[in-house]
Amino acid sequence: MRDLAGIHSMKSDSLHPSPNRRRFFGQMCGLGAVASGMMPTFLEAKDAMQTIANPRLFTFIGGDSGAWQVIARKTVIGEPLPTVKRLDIVIGEVKELPENALWKLSGVTSNERYVTRSEKDQLTAKQVTIGRPEATHAAMIPIRKNSKWWALTQDERRAIFEESSHHIKIGMKYLPAIARRLHHCRDMAEPQPFDFITLFDYTKADSTAFEDMVAELRTTEEWKYVEREIDLRMVRDGK
Numbered sequence: 001m002r003d004l005a006g007i008h009s010m011k012s013d014s015l016h017p018s019p020n021r022r023r024f025f026g027q028m029c030g031l032g033a034v035a036s037g038m039m040p041t042f043l044e045a046k047d048a049m050q051t052i053a054n055p056r057l058f059t060f061i062g063g064d065s066g067a068w069q070v071i072a073r074k075t076v077i078g079e080p081l082p083t084v085k086r087l088d089i090v091i092g093e094v095k096e097l098p099e100n101a102l103w104k105l106s107g108v109t110s111n112e113r114y115v116t117r118s119e120k121d122q123l124t125a126k127q128v129t130i131g132r133p134e135a136t137h138a139a140m141i142p143i144r145k146n147s148k149w150w151a152l153t154q155d156e157r158r159a160i161f162e163e164s165s166h167h168i169k170i171g172m173k174y175l176p177a178i179a180r181r182l183h184h185c186r187d188m189a190e191p192q193p194f195d196f197i198t199l200f201d202y203t204k205a206d207s208t209a210f211e212d213m214v215a216e217l218r219t220t221e222e223w224k225y226v227e228r229e230i231d232l233r234m235v236r237d238g239k
């Protein structure tokens with residue numbers, strides 16, 4: 001399953017459970033299962049649950065295949081990532097690193113942590129979803145913040161994020177030209193090398209605006225807490 005952003009699912013069958021699996025879940029969930037003694041054991045249920053892909057989970061595979069051709073890479077801070085020619089963005093979990101791939105990173109989209117009601121309403125009114133056909137350019141920027149950041153309370157982080165660094169205010173200026181999707185990595189079952197994977201797409205004409213925005217964000221107090229950041233720029237096949 002491939003969409004306009006060149007994103008596809010490796011486990012489309014898991015997104016659409018087979019009639020047998022649906023029946024199994026129906027039986028599991030119905031009171032009838034208990035009454036008829038058909039209730040599965042905990043382990044059977046756990047096993048079945050694990051085959052259902054999480055549609056909020058994305059895997060980013062760096063290698064020599066995928067819809068996105070990597071045209072520039074920069075290690076902003078911290079340990080580099082091995083250089084790759086292409087990026088594949090897959091919906092769901094990828095257990096094995098594909099042949100000729102050098103790395104894979106995973107993260108999930110989630111609820112917001114910092115936005116106020118008024119910011120959320122403004123964002124909703126202005127932002128667009130990643131994957132517009134004309135958005136042939138993209139940036140993938142994995143980021144890890146340091147232990148000082150994570151030792152702060154939610155209120156303290158919010159104060160740095162917005163009141164002092166104006167992350168949302170700065171970003172909002174570039175909507176709807178830039179589309180973004182934030183993936184959280186800290187609570188994945190497998191430990192991840194980054195806390196966030198940020199993904200953006202835009203037209204060729206908006207590439208310079210994107211550079212201006214990233215440069216401005218990197219001067220803020222929030223970025224003093226960034227201890228690892230890699231910046232990959234891509235173009236969609238043939239663009």
Ligand code: HEM
Nearest residue numbers: 111112113114115141143168171172174178180196198214
């Ligand atoms: C299109 C412009 C942008 C907008 C509108 C924007 C907006 C936002 C918003 C609203 C959040 C908070 C979500 C929440 O409440 O949990 C957020 C978080 C974040 N953004 Fe941006 N952003 C933009 C650009 C960028 C860029 C260019 C980067 C990376 C270079 C970036 C990196 C992040 C990171 C790492 C977080 C998570 C922060 C944390 O939870 O500690 N953003 N962004």
